[in-house]
Amino acid sequence: MSMNLTLNNGIEMPALGFGVFQTPPETTSSSVAAALRVGYRLIDTAASYFNEREVGEGIRRSGLDRSEVFIETKLWISDYGYDEALHAFDKSAGKLGVEQIDLLLLHQPLTTDFGRTVGAYKALETLLTDGRVRAIGVSNFMPGDLAVLLEQTDVVPAVNQVEVHPYFTQPEVQKANAEHGVLTQAWSPMGGITSYRGDSDRSTFNDPVIGEIADVHGKTPAQVMLRWHVQEGRSAIPKSVNPERIASNFDVFDFELSTAQLGAIDALNTGVRGGPDPVSVTLEAFHRDIPEA
Template sequence: MASTTTIPSITLNNGVTIPQLGFGVFQIPPSETKAATLTALELGYRHIDTAQMYGNEAEVGQAVRESGIPRDEIFITSKLNNNAHAPGADTAAAAQRTVDDLDIGPVDLYLIHWPLPGVGSYVETWKVLEQAYRDGKFRAIGVSNFHQQHLTRLLDETDVVPAVNQIEVHPYLSQNPLRQFNSEHQIITEAWSPIAQGAVLDDPALAPIAEELGRSVAQVVLRWHIQRGDVVFPKSVTRARIAENLELFDFELSDAQVDVIESLNADRRRGPNPEEFNWVP
């Protein structure tokens, strides 16, 4: 049964709108991706986040085509693999593979997955994506895991301002300075690892808030993301959890509750540091 929840949308800097809550398919095996995506769409999600690196773009596309939902009602994000913007790589061909594998027409949003500063090619890679964007392959383009200095280079040396910057954000890594930089340049922040890979679920500071609101800790943290204005896309393969993660829009955190969550920031990552991460498959 589909949810009656209305998910708010955010307008990107080129006028394209994106649902603020989506469904992530990171670490969902390809064999399970179509079923999980169909479940999410059935329950009311209209934004799916995938990537070449996840190996499940084709299955996401199958779910979209088989869902019976009009294509223009579903927002699909994918990301360029790290091996597609090393020097000499054919970035344009890799981007086209995403379009072909999803097989849903123009992709709504396409991101450079990592800046790979040791490779040093992200500016040239971005210029290739700019052309693909102008050619209509993507409705919007953006980046993932970019820090201020990476974004500054793009802003100084290229033409299209990234529509989003998808970064690790959770109560232990609130990323406020980078989020502020994004905002100042009309770049929407998207939050990956929104519950710190589950680490926040047992935090003793959050349990009283969840109890007071009659919600789960996960819902409290996801609501914190929503109230900050970030785009978020929790991942699950369990129908009950997928449904629970959708129920974020019929309650609000108080200022005092937000302050408690903000106080947990320790600038502590759960994933790689983009300043050091240069892995190319």
């Protein structure tokens, strides 16, 4: 099982990455450095997480050469539109302290003004042509959003980062992605979002099906869930600020789930979304000023 995935433009990306959603800036750089120490080589952040600067610091602190770390970030809806998105790239690259970003995504479809979404994506295409990014993509795009985007743009997204975990697998989204050659990347890949939204008694971490599979392999439920993603061909970006869990989450390449075990995890899908419905993400409700520095 390869630790890398090949994107639709030939670029290689690690299957397992390290996410920093809701990681406070003051702990981000140390968490990133810890992740890189244990072997992660993909770091995922976003302009709207307000910790890109600290991600850059963590990468530099690791002592690794820039070429060894795959940096992924996302532009927020407040910076959509062609010129705005070009400027947003400059803001993100400046905070990260890099000249080139490996993978740049649009964080959400702005369904109430899809023209601005298309304009922002065309800016990503320009950045790709200019070599300022190595791959481009989207996040939280439903099949309809993807279809409209493809009609109006030239470059098929390399990645669509969406909520995927055992309790919410979005099979129709994964199918649409696959049909277009778009890699599905899972945010909240272990269903952490289910632990603090909705029924806290029903968590993926204490699910009996996942627990039983974990016992068979002598692994943790978290490791089983991450292995499930890797074996099904997805990228996953778990987050943690705990050094032991950061290391444990990366230790998923020495065992294999059976076809029956993969199917048992697939069958846990409830169809209930943990994050916001992409249609509800409007500028009125979700505007965030992304600072210059």
